[in-house]
Amino acid sequence: MTALPPALDKVATLLSRLPGVGKRSALRWAFHILGEPPSYARELQQALAELMQHVRFCSECHHLAEDERCPICRDPARDPTLLCIVEGVPDLLALERTGSYRGRYHVLHGALAPLKGIGPAQLRLGNLEERIANQGVSEVILATSADVEGEATALYLAKRLAPTGVNVTRIATGIPMGGELEYLDDHTLSRAIAGRIRFG
Template sequence: MYDSVIQDLIDELGRLPGIGPKSAQRIAFHLLDADPEDVRRFASVLTEVKATVHFCATCGNVTVDPECRICADPRRDATVLCVVEESKDVVAIERTREFRGRYHVLGGAISPIAGIGPDQLRIKELLGRLQDGVVTEVIIATDPNLEGEATATYLIRMLSTLGVAVSKLASGLPVGGDLEYADELTLGRAFEGRTSIPQAAAPG
């Protein structure tokens, strides 16, 4: 419909999550109308982000340093670990100011339809962080949807024999939603009312 380079821009924008064809077209024409210096600055930021941002060596959160600011903060409670799917969930939980422990980012959720199993997530790294006995509670804070619940069930089964307390965020979060979109009050109350998961008996 448009000249090739314009259509290429619209197509690339349309590949972004949550951006449909009409939104992609609107953004493309906004960029065409924008000041060239603004566009150069935008392109420079994109290039810098890809060149400098990586995953924290400890928790998997996004950072520009070897460790993210939360893992590097000695004031955080190292005995409590909150397991989330994505880095955006860390931001959502931090906004509540209810949690002072540390995080573990899985990098997604179990989804057989999408071909994502436990081996594609940072579950081995999570188990490795529990080996030294410092962590005494693991809070599972996966999204309240089908994939998140499947991931939570898998983690509960894995963790219930390791001698750590396992809890899950309380109900009140909208089923089928994402933590990212939960308001601070709802998410804060979910932390306060999290439910403990009974530990399974150690295999004889």
């Protein structure tokens, strides 16, 4: 990008650091911003500044928030006895989209991955036991991913929470809607049979 004015090159370089954005798309976006009325760049600048200034982590569940506590933790209609542990904010948003969960959350911001240097201390676990005790939590739902790291995290949490006496459950994994048994991998199928539920 050396034939470009340095200011344009800088914007393109910064944009290219976003996930899924290559150098060429980044440059196309930078050109696009330049072609918009100046008010657009000002609004973008302002919005980014406000994002960094106002958005932080909820002191209880570690979801994103603009206040000390996020709207879910502040909502008196949410069931405080149910606590769903997720790896990240996108997982929380996915569960919220279903509209079928009315409890609260605890966002870890990661999963255990010893080979990448991510142990329990790197996850947002410090206030978990305190929340369970103080908020009268009766069930903790482990909604970490069904991959190696997610499973390891779920196992760790189940063991760690055993002394609290709280009921620990794991989200069911298995057959997707429309899925045919003969095409499922062995691991998915064995989890599905192990996690079967009463029917009818």
